[in-house]
Structures are given as C-alpha cells and as structure tokens.
Amino acid sequence: MELVFSDIKDPRVERTRVHLLTNILIIGILSVIAGGKGWEDMENYGLSKYDWLKEFLDLSWGIPSADTFRRLFERINPKVFEQCFQRWVQSIVETVGAQVIPIDGKTLKGSYDREQGKSALHLVSAWSSQYRLVLGQVKVADKSNEIIAIPALLELLDLAGCIITIDAMGTQTAIASQIFNAKADYVLSLKGNHPTLHEQVKDWFEQNFHSGFEGITNSYDERIEKGHHRTEKRQVWCVPISQLPPLHNYSDWLGLKCIVMVVRVRHLWNKTTREVQFYLTSLDCDARKLGQAIRLHWGIENSLHWTLDITFNEDACRVRTGHAPQNLSLLRRIALNALNLEQSFKRSNRQKSNRAAMDNNYMLTILAACLSQYNDAPKPACQ
Template structure:
C-alpha cells in the first residue's frame, strides 16, 4: 500500500485546469505541482533545480505520486508554469489558505506591494511584474496575491484583494498609494477597520492634519483630548524611540464625511539614534477606529513587519529578486509557489530555526519534509 504524506493542500490544487493538450501530457499536472513544491521547500529556486531535485528524490516521491514516465524535465516545468492560469492558481491558493487559517476579530491584515526585479526582459519589452500581497501578521501567513497590470498601479489591485478576502472585524493597513476614498468605503462595507497612511497625495487633508499636530505639540496638547503611547527599542548599537498619538477626526475642519467610517487621526514620531547620529521621521494615518494610540502602534508595527517577515524573507531565503524567470505567466505562478512554500514552512513550529535553515533541514530530512 502506498503511503501518502500529510500534504493536505493537494486536494485544493487538484481542480486546477491543465493548460496542456492531451498528447503532451506525459506527466500529471498534480505530480508536476507537487514535485515543484517539494523542490521549492527544499531549496530549489529554478526549473533546472526542480528537475535535479526530482531525479535525486524519485524513490521518495514514488511513495505517493504515480510518475509512470519518470521525473518531468526542466523544460516541462517551465512550459507548465508559463501556461497555468494565474487567476485559477490564485483561487486554489486562497481556497487552501482559508482551510488552514481563520482570521479572528482584531487581527491585522497588511496589504503591500512588491516588485519581482528580475522578471523583466528588455528584449521582449517586458517590465518587471508587481504584486500586491495580503499578509496576516499574527499568523505570519500570505492570504492572497494580486498582480498589478502593467498600465495600472496598486489602486486597481487592492480592491480585488479586499473583495475576495473575509475581513470582517479585522484591521487592515494600507500604504499611501491605497489611501483612497473608494478603498476606505470598500473596507468599511466589508466590516473591517482600516489604518491608511496619509501623505501628500491627499494634500488638503494631509496639510490640515500636519498643522493640527504641530499646534498640539506647541501647546503640549492643552485642551485637546488624545491618546498617547511610547515605545523604546535597543539593539545593535541603535536606540529607537517611537511616540504615538491619536485624536478624534472631529477636530478637523476638512470634509471628512467622504472617508467612510473615519474616526481618528494617528501620528507616529520615530527617533533613531546610532552613535552620535540622530534621525527623526514623522508619519500620519487616518483610522476607522476610535482614538487609541496602542491600537495605532499595533497597526503600524504590523505593517512595517511585512517588509521583514514577508518581502525580506522572499528575497533572502527564496532569492525571489534574483529569479530571472520572465516568460508568460511563469513569474506570477512561481511567486505563488514560493508563498505556498513559505506558508507551509511558517506553520511548521517544531524546528526553532529560520526559514532558510528550515529549507535545508527539509532537503536533508525526508521525514521533516513530510511533516511540512
């Protein structure tokens, strides 16, 4: 009797449409996907490495895959990933993620974009693709991903993610690009709270918030009801002090009614000291929750964390920025395969090591890979 490791996501991806004609199907699509996923988890970052992994681990893979025609070639991996419908692949991904996690009231979801730098091809006139990710900061899981079409920007991708995710009672953070009245309305209609970065693209509101804050600082907030929170972090020769303020949006004279659910304004002042050098940065936010500086701190720190816990990991542990794949749908589909791998590695808690070392351990230990 063949043993089947506990790779429960197989069931969610078996319904993915096979883009190949029947006469070219020497290998089952699900087998190609599973080999590619196992290879990715174990450190393979390109199609040649996937073939090499498959040939090296063929006996282990045969425990639960058919493989009557052996291991697919790197050309087969490349052709299949270039032709898989990325929207369908994403739907399978979301279906799987929804089966393994449940967002709880108050959970923070970060929406942020990332460019795959080496997915460009100047000879073909193809620009690097840009993806917007939805990241559950508490669970450290990617919830969904949406490609930004070449002639648009993140403003078109963010609403798609909001519509397909169950965000009721969650707190959603978005960078200044997504600070738009339509996006605030959509989040509010989904029952989610928001924390939106406020910059000069909302010039009138930005200027008034800045003036109110500057005046409040000068008068030491005399007569202005507000919430305050302070944190200090030390490490690696650095001391960083962050001060958080929130106050009611009713203090503004601007027409704030167009921002659905808007309740409070947030300000973060970060003072970083390294040796004799001190730098100060101030950021502004509009929020749909009542004035609460600690909640602002949670939202802001969670959004900064997406760079370290997702984008940085994808670049350093998975070499995403150095991947030169550019043909057709392959860059987007490989990015999604990395996110499946990252989610699986993040959910494995027995090994108290980083993602890069978990990949090495999985490559060296078949039992550990099966556990993942």
C-alpha cells in the first residue's frame, strides 16, 4: 500500500513533518477498512494497534493526532490522490478485467456547510458490477453538472471492450461518441430529457407491442426473480434501428444499432407495479445480453452507494473543510475495493470490516488480496 501512494506530495511545511506521510495514509486507510468514520477514529485505531503497526511502520514519534490527520487530508491534492488510486485500480482491472461499467452520481449529504454557503459534495463514480470495484470518481459542483463530469471520468478509464451503462442524465450524443470512439459500447437510458426522440420510440413500441411485433425483426428475453417478499418479471425487447421509422436526429448517435424496451412488473405483498423503460445501445440485437447489462447497472446503487451509506455511514459524515470530504470519500472507496477483493471470509462487508478491526491477521489477508492483484500487473506512472 505504501508503494501505491508513494508519488503523493507532502503538502506540509518541511519543519512540521514529524510523522511520515506514508504512515498517515496507511493508518488512515486501515482505519477506514476497520470501520473508522473520521479523524478521531484514525487516531484511536493507531493507538489501539500501536504494537502491531510498529512492526512495519516507523512510529518513532508515536501515533499522529486527530488534528494531524485532519490537516493533512484537508490539504492533499485530491486530483493527485485520485490519479494514484487510478494507478492501483487500473492494475487490478488489467488482471481481472471489467465488462459492464455503470456510471452514476451520488451526493454526500453531510458535506454541506450552511454557514459558509457550501453545498454538499456530489461525485460521479464508475463501478465494475462484475468484480465489485470502484474504478474512479470525479467531483462535480452539483447534480446538473454530471453532463460535464461524465466525459472527464470516461477519460480516466481504459474503456476498450467494455459496456458502459449510464442513466438519463448522461444520455448525450457527445458522451455516446466518446464511448464508441474509445472502442467500447454503450447502453444509455432514454427518458424525457430527449422529449421528441423519447415520444417517437414510446409510440412506436406501444403500437407494435400490441401486435406482437409481427413482421418486425426483434430479440426477446424474459426473467422472473423471487425474493424479499416480491416477485419481479422483466421482459426485454430489442429492435434494430433499421426496423424503426427515421427517428429524430438518430444519426447524431454514433454507433447506434438498437432500441431496447424493458418492462418490469413487480408483485409486492400489497400492490403490483409496472414500469416501462427505453434504452439506446451500440450493441447488437441480443435481448439476453442487453437485459443482463441493464440489470447490472443497478449494482452501482445497491452495491456501491447503498454500501457506502450502510457500511461506512457516508451520508452522515460531517467532514466538510478543504479537500477533506473528497479525499475521505476516496479512502472509503479504497476500503470498499479492498473488502470486496477479499473472498475467503464469506460474509457481508460490514462483518469483514468488524473482523478486520479485531483480527490483525485478517486485516493482512484483506491487504494481500488487493495488493496481489496490483503486484501481478504492470505499473503505469502516476502523474
């Protein structure tokens, strides 16, 4: 772990550098893996684990104080920190691969500061659903600026051969072109932010749905899932763009091959709901494959955003000064990747985190699981 972040520059004045930068970073990461929520937890973790930590860290000056952790993470350049995180993640992805990559935004609700007029931090993240890894994140000023942040996030990733799924906010012709030009494919949600195109697609599918798509080339897949006291039926129809009448500005969507309709019917104990959703895609007309990619998109909500809130209590965190909110959010994502890569203990991430807090050997197992991937792959330079 020390090698991964060795290129981060120490923002402190040289005469004030009592504690090594790498020590502060490593203790901070270990604390978050063990369930730490902030600076006091980092100090307490260091004090509690002092005898163990001094076996591999130079703790001649003891454990850094909570204020030392706070001041450092307020001042570390988050872009450099993110680049070094990318170096680590990219090496893992080169080893295990990443197929479907959902991209979505999340607001850190507790990071606002009403007195300073500072709004909550909003991040756009890329997530590997198949391997449960955070691939990258970009800070945005507010939710409306996701359109600006998504291209910046895509630039950080090696997209070749992957399938990128994005909700309606990112359904833009420029984003589709960027993905296609990077030799990747896209599945983009089509909603009311493209009113003319959405209405055309909706009307055409409604008309041909009732006739059973008679005489129209299409692909169909159906899945039924049961669990959590509900039954969900998902039906997927995929139709090549050539089978539809000329759509509004369809030529602007580089690589567009098919239009997809997904119908979800959920039977709950007290009600039944029906939802219809449309998608634009550069993939071939294969309803089964497209249905799986669309289903995996929800992994970024269930396995990333929900886990960050439940396991790491992210929304309740009131850290909000300097670069600290963004850097601490990155620590959480590093910790989440580490917990997900460790597969020997078949429990929830919360239970893994609790065990890591109590069992030093298991903490080493977690680090070994992620660093073995890093050490097996070539190391791109951290700028």
